[in-house]
Amino acid sequence: MAITIRALAQALDAQGWGDLDLPVTGASEPGATGPVGPKGGVIALAMSPKYAETLKPGSMAILAQGMDPQAFGLKAAIFAPRPRLLMAGLTRAFDPGPDIAPxxxxxxxxxxxxxxxxxxxxxxxxxxxxxxxxxxxxxxxxxxxxxxxxxxxxxxxxxxxxxxxxxxxxxxxxxxxxxxxxxxxxxxxxxxxxxxxxxxxxxxxxxxxxxxxxxxxxxxxxxxxxxxxxxxxxxxxxxxxxxxxxxxxxxxxxxxxxxxxxxxxxxxxxxxxxxxxxxxxxxxxxxxxxxxxxxxxxxxxxxxxxxxxxxxxxxxxxxxxxxxxxxxxxKMETQMEIQKAMRRLPRFAQQVAKLQETVTRLLEKG
Missing domain, CATH: 2.160.10.10 (Hexapeptide repeat proteins)
Structure with a gap:
């Protein structure tokens, strides 16, 4: 199954960039993709700068708004206004579904x-x-x-x-x-x-x-x-x-x-x-x-x-x-205070033990 960058961007209600006629056959992580030829290939999911670091020149990718495809040497790109929502549409487009014959x-x-x-x-x-x-x-x-x-x-x-x-x-x-x-x-x-x-x-x-x-x-x-x-x-x-x-x-x-x-x-x-x-x-x-x-x-x-x-x-x-x-x-804020208090309990126990020793010595002297 293949779909062009143009058609995929339209289906995802997103903006395309570069060679919009390149065919897309699937999606993968940036490190598992490479340069694409005229027959297209797999599009990389690089919707944050951290993931985009492993993009290879000549590949195609889905980027977050504001990222620069030219800086990564891409042939084509799709910009994701809301990355996880776009992921839903992308996975739906390439999911063949179960093999149940008509x-x-x-x-x-x-x-x-x-x-x-x-x-x-x-x-x-x-x-x-x-x-x-x-x-x-x-x-x-x-x-x-x-x-x-x-x-x-x-x-x-x-x-x-x-x-x-x-x-x-x-x-x-x-x-x-x-x-x-x-x-x-x-x-x-x-x-x-x-x-x-x-x-x-x-x-x-x-x-x-x-x-x-x-x-x-x-x-x-x-x-x-x-x-x-x-x-x-x-x-x-x-x-x-x-x-x-x-x-x-x-x-x-x-x-x-x-x-x-x-x-x-x-x-x-x-x-x-x-x-x-x-x-x-x-x-x-x-x-x-x-x-x-x-x-x-x-x-x-x-x-x-x-x-x-x-x-x-x-x-x-x-x-x-x-x-x-x-x-x-x-309430979550109450639970966070409880957790903080529990972490302090060993220190409090040591302090109480020292106070008991001090009180005991004072009583013995008195």
Whole structure:
């Protein structure tokens, strides 16, 4: 696949410079590119002076606004007004996507009552259950299973080995990476009498008596509802609701190994990074960012536009717009003061020890 500098700049809504007819066949780091001939080649990503130092004369590159292509001896360049946003467009232009052949593979098993939209591609060994609806232009990779009554919108991309259980409803342009599981049963159990967990919540840790207990399953009757333009990472899991559905809003992006418990509600345009875990019945607002390994306790409400730093543990309600960090999570500025104070503790301990020695000597003399 090749595209000229001119066409690529237009597609990226950016400004081109130099030989605009040079073909671009891909992108790479500056150190891995070299001079290009009439047939073009790979364009270097050099959107800061640090990266541009390794550019070779005669090559072509994407530069930040204000950088001088002539100073690097380039044949052609594209100027990026917002580098990371331009990266999104560039990678989209050169991404061939998964190798899923058009049409329905002969090894796929599709229930007669299922409906597959126009232009959909169904890969090898896919299993599609009864009353499933798949929108037009969808691409379903090999070894995917889609359970009874589930609905996928137009242009869905479901990668190899993903599992979509029964009663899942998703909007348009859903992307599910390999191994993700959507709609598994919630982790919900109860004991005939008060459990040890209920006891320590009531007493704040005091055990009044340890007894045998037996866990009884609470079945998951709700489904999962997913909005438009949602992406779900590899080996992420989203449990179905107990009575009402677990919900994920429009535009939300979920990283690998994220866990959403039963009845969780996640708003629009959220970013949930790897190993985030959200316990049952918690509610996350719109545009919330949870960095890697953030944990959210059950029945917690997180307001809109909250940002939680990596490995934060959230046990209480978080107001809208707050930036939090730590375990337990507090305002970021508070957590920074806590960290400073902790670093001072060894020195404080030494000072206290010296004060104790001094007081002891004075008492002995007195």
């Amino acid at each position: 049409g329905i593979h002969p090894t796929a098993i599709i229930d007669p009552s299922a409906q597959v939209g126009e232009g959909a591609a169904i890969g090898p060994f896919v299993v599609i259950g009864a009353d499933v609806r798949i929108g037009s232009g969808a691409r379903i990779g090999p070894h995917v299973s889609i359970g009874r009554g589930s609905r996928l919108g137009d242009d869905a991309l479901i990668h190899a080995g993903a599992r979509i259980a029964h009663g899942v409803t998703a909007g348009h342009r859903l992307i599910v990476q390999p191994g993700a599981v959507i709609g598994g049963d919630g982790f919900s159990f109860v004991t005939p009498e008060e459990s040890g967990i209920e006891e320590i919540r009531r007493t704040l840790g005091t055990r009044e008596g340890i007894k045998q207990q037996h866990w009884t399953r609470i079945h998951s009757l709700g489904g999962v509802e997913i909005g438009d333009d949602v992406e779900i990472g590899a080996n992420a899991t989203i449990d179905r609701g107990t009575i009402r559905a677990t919900r994920v809003g429009n535009g939300t992006k979920i990283d690998n190994l994220v866990m959403l418990g039963h009845n969780v509600v996640v708003g629009d345009d959220c970013l949930l990074c790897s190993q985030v875990g959200i316990a049952g019945s918690s509610k996350v607002g719109n545009r919330v960012v949870l960095a890697g390994k953030v944990g959210v306790s059950d029945n917690i409400e997180i307001g809109d536009d909250v940002i939680a730093g990596g490995a934060s543990k959230i046990f209480t309600r978080v107001p809208a717009g707050r930036v939090i960090l730590g375990n337990p999570a507090v």
